[in-house]
Amino acid sequence: MSMETYVKTRRHPALPPPGKATGLIGWMRRNLFSSAGNTITTLVCAAIIALTVPPFFNWAVLDAVWYASDGGLCRVEGAGACWAFVEAKFGQFIYGRYPAEEIWRPNLVLLLFFLNLAAVLTPRMPYKGWLAATLLFIFPMFAWGVLHGGKFGLSVVETSDWGGLLLTLVIALSGILASLPLGILLALGRRSKLPVIRTLSVLFIEFWRGVPLVTVLFMASVMLPLFLPEGVTFDLLLRAIIGVALFASAYMAEVVRGGLQAVPSGQYEAAKALGLSYWQMMGLIVLPQALRVVIPGIVNTFIGLFKDTTLVLIIGLFDFLGIIRANFTDANWASPNTAATGYVFAAFVFWMFCFAMSRYSLYMEKQLSQGERR
Amino acid sequence: MRNQAPALIFGIVFGALLVYLFLPGAPSGPARDAQDLSKAEQENLAPEAARGGTLRVVRDRGELLCGVSQGLPGFSNPDDKGDWRGIDVDVCRAMAAAIFGDASKVRFRALSAKERFTALQAGEIDVLSRNTTWTLTRDTVLGLDFAGVTYYDGQSFMVRRDLGVSSVLALDRATICANTGTTTELNAADYFRTNGLEFEMVVFEKTDEVIAAYDAGRCEAYTTDASGLYAERLKLKNPDEHIILPEVISKEPLGPAVRQGDDRWADIVRWTLYAMIEAEELGVNSANAQEMKKSDNPAIRRLLGVENSYGQNLGLRGDWAFQIITQVGNYGEIFERNVGKNTPLGIPRGLNALWTKGGLMYAMPVR
Numbered sequence: 027m028s029m030e031t032y033v034k035t036r037r038h039p040a041l042p043p044p045g046k047a048t049g050l051i052g053w054m055r056r057n058l059f060s061s062a063g064n065t066i067t068t069l070v071c072a073a074i075i076a077l078t079v080p081p082f083f084n085w086a087v088l089d090a091v092w093y094a095s096d097g098g099l100c101r102v103e104g105a106g107a108c109w110a111f112v113e114a115k116f117g118q119f120i121y122g123r124y125p126a127e128e129i130w131r132p133n134l135v136l137l138l139f140f141l142n143l144a145a146v147l148t149p150r151m152p153y154k155g156w157l158a159a160t161l162l163f164i165f166p167m168f169a170w171g172v173l174h175g176g177k178f179g180l181s182v183v184e185t186s187d188w189g190g191l192l193l194t195l196v197i198a199l200s201g202i203l204a205s206l207p208l209g210i211l212l213a214l215g216r217r218s219k220l221p222v223i224r225t226l227s228v229l230f231i232e233f234w235r236g237v238p239l240v241t242v243l244f245m246a247s248v249m250l251p252l253f254l255p256e257g258v259t260f261d262l263l264l265r266a267i268i269g270v271a272l273f274a275s276a277y278m279a280e281v282v283r284g285g286l287q288a289v290p291s292g293q294y295e296a297a298k299a300l301g302l303s304y305w306q307m308m309g310l311i312v313l314p315q316a317l318r319v320v321i322p323g324i325v326n327t328f329i330g331l332f333k334d335t336t337l338v339l340i341i342g343l344f345d346f347l348g349i350i351r352a353n354f355t356d357a358n359w360a361s362p363n364t365a366a367t368g369y370v371f372a373a374f375v376f377w378m379f380c381f382a383m384s385r386y387s388l389y390m391e392k393q394l395s396q397g398e399r400r
Numbered sequence: 401m402r403n404q405a406p407a408l409i410f411g412i413v414f415g416a417l418l419v420y421l422f423l424p425g426a427p428s429g430p431a432r433d434a435q436d437l438s439k440a441e442q443e444n445l446a447p448e449a450a451r452g453g454t455l456r457v458v459r460d461r462g463e464l465l466c467g468v469s470q471g472l473p474g475f476s477n478p479d480d481k482g483d484w485r486g487i488d489v490d491v492c493r494a495m496a497a498a499i500f501g502d503a504s505k506v507r508f509r510a511l512s513a514k515e516r517f518t519a520l521q522a523g524e525i526d527v528l529s530r531n532t533t534w535t536l537t538r539d540t541v542l543g544l545d546f547a548g549v550t551y552y553d554g555q556s557f558m559v560r561r562d563l564g565v566s567s568v569l570a571l572d573r574a575t576i577c578a579n580t581g582t583t584t585e586l587n588a589a590d591y592f593r594t595n596g597l598e599f600e601m602v603v604f605e606k607t608d609e610v611i612a613a614y615d616a617g618r619c620e621a622y623t624t625d626a627s628g629l630y631a632e633r634l635k636l637k638n639p640d641e642h643i644i645l646p647e648v649i650s651k652e653p654l655g656p657a658v659r660q661g662d663d664r665w666a667d668i669v670r671w672t673l674y675a676m677i678e679a680e681e682l683g684v685n686s687a688n689a690q691e692m693k694k695s696d697n698p699a700i701r702r703l704l705g706v707e708n709s710y711g712q713n714l715g716l717r718g719d720w721a722f723q724i725i726t727q728v729g730n731y732g733e734i735f736e737r738n739v740g741k742n743t744p745l746g747i748p749r750g751l752n753a754l755w756t757k758g759g760l761m762y763a764m765p766v767r
Contacts (some may be wrong), residue, residue, distance in 0.1 A: 097634075103637055118478065118482040123482040138736060156406040167417040168417060208602060248514070248518045251522035252518065252521075268476070311540075319520075342509060348470075349478070351471065353478055355472055355473045356477045356479060356485075357477070357634065357745045359481075360634035362635050365608070366636075
């Protein structure tokens with residue numbers, strides 16, 4: 027009995043994958059309907075989107091009033107978002123009551139700030155230390171000189187006329203620029219072996235972390251003038267900036283302390299064994315590692331600070347959100363949609379800034395963690 | 401060798417900026433006040449007296465500091481350019497016109513309800529013109545002096561036009577929307593009980609919620625101060641379908657206040673108001689003031705400073721009232737421009753009409 031054997035000598039041509047596993051249908055089966063639970067979740071989410079997005083789109087785009095010289099059209103029944111309101115008040119939302127013919131001054135300051143910031147944030151920039159020092163020490167003085175004016179033929183623009191996004195950026199950026207170095211010093215102070223420095227740092231941090239920012243601002247605006255002799259006034263904006271900066275630095279200190287604790291003690295010991303001084307050890311060995319670990323925390327604090335600036339409305343400063351809300355009271359633009367439009371616009375602008383900050387922090391994390399990836 | 405150039409550049413720029421910032425520029429107002437103050441202390445005088453009162457401080461500063469609200473339609477709100485508009489704002493502009501002959505020499509400081517009195521007491525503002533109700537407590541305990549009434553406000557009711565109601569007394573068994581925990585709630589309850597009416601109160605925390613509930617038909621009437629009703633009405637889906645009932649069930653006289661103890665300054669605020677009302681009584685307005693200088697009416701001639709310079713008795717220029725009227729207007733013009741019939745608010749004069757027309761506006765004679 028002979029047995030014929032069949033040996034396949036050629037490879038069978040690959041069949042295409044089953045139709046249900048490829049293309050859009052396959053992707054949906056894998057990602058949206060892979061189990062009963064996931065199917066239900068998908069359907070519920072789809073229902074929510076179908077119920078909310080089209081009405082919002084109608085309100086924000088199709089029914090919206092894009093051009094109008096006053097709120098009359100926005101008051102018509104069935105009108106959607108009143109974008110004409112944002113358009114009419116746009117300059118005010120950005121610069122507050124800063125005089126129209128002097129607007130080049132805030133523009134110049136912001137442009138130089140972002141150039142300087144970009145230079146500092148670019149990896150492997152030459153003279154980075156000096157650029158950072160410029161940003162921290164020279165730039166604030168320059169910005170004050172140009173924005174407030176009063177010398178070299180620049181007319182004085184009182185800080186009570188600053189407002190809108192300009193004011194939000196001034197407060198937030200001053201707070202951010204001041205709080206990082208202050209926070210690092212406080213964190214080092216809190217871990218110091220010198221009892222006086224340690225106690226003072228702990229007291230400072232716990233005090234500022236223990237009081238709400240609203241209270242700090244109220245103290246600065248309502249209580250401080252009562253303690254000063256009559257007639258002596260202190261710039262309201264300066265008071266708010268100092269309050270915000272001290273408040274944020276306490277939070278920053280705790281974030282940085284978390285980073286310092288994450289650096290293994292072997293690093294400290296190795297640095298000491300090399301004969302490095304305290305500041306060399308911290309500056310060259312410990313802080314670079316500690317700060318890298320806490321970048322998400324630092325940016326988190328920055329974003330929180332940026333949004334907290336809206337609280338200055340309660341002391342009579344009109345930040346971005348504050349000036350939008352103040353304009354709701356303009357009877358020429360009063361309509362059922364004005365407030366909603368203003369809030370949507372404010373939310374979008376705040377989101378843009380915060381999103382940019384968070385994306386940059388992700389980029390920095392990737393750049394700095396290259397040594398850990400193989 | 402390390403490159404020293406960046407350090408050098410940094411040092412030079414830093415130094416130059418330090419010098420620039422601390423270079424003595426034009427002395428600012430507060431600093432000069434402080435010098436005056438120390439001089440006063442040397443002479444052992446009360447600061448206010450040594451400085452010739454608030455009027456001299458204001459004159460030296462070159463502008464009036466006026467406390468207004470952070471936004472109240474028709475009283476103080478920013479316009480499209482960001483300039484303040486409203487009745488409270490115009491009162492301050494009128495004062496600037498009376499003091500400097502220039503209505504633009506006024507700086508507005510937006511104050512929250514909480515900080516308004518401290519700001520005045522601490523001297524951060526010269527006059528508080530911020531829809532503040534004149535009450536005994538505020539006039540005495542808080543150390544304020546009210547200079548007059550610029551707007552007689554009071555609690556009122558809004559209902560749907562198709563309800564066919566023309567008086568609050570017809571609102572028996574009605575559902576009423578109001579803000580929670582405010583005096584408006586108590587006032588409404590008192591009023592309904594005194595008149596033997598039954599009602600049901602629906603209260604909300606925020607004004608936006610109240611107005612939304614009213615618009616959705618949760619209640620038949622909405623109650624708050626009349627000026628607020630007119631402003632909130634614009635946020636309804638169809639404002640024309642709603643009317644405001646004529647009854648005013650509480651008294652909210654709003655007016656400017658100054659620090660107690662500087663009577664001359666209070667006089668200036670008071671007579672600025674009276675000049676505006678007197679001008680309306682006499683038919684003098686911003687358009688015809690120049691013409692009216694030739695009038696034979698002695699009251700007009702006195703007001704405009706043609707005869708007898710009464711302004712000097714106030715420590716002002718002789719044409720103080722003329723400047724107020726030409727630059728800001730008489731009371732009627734201010735009312736109509738900010739809250740009147742032709743504005744979106746459309747508030748009728750009501751209690752704020754002249755006494756000759758059934759209202760309460762009455763100026764003491766300028767003579």
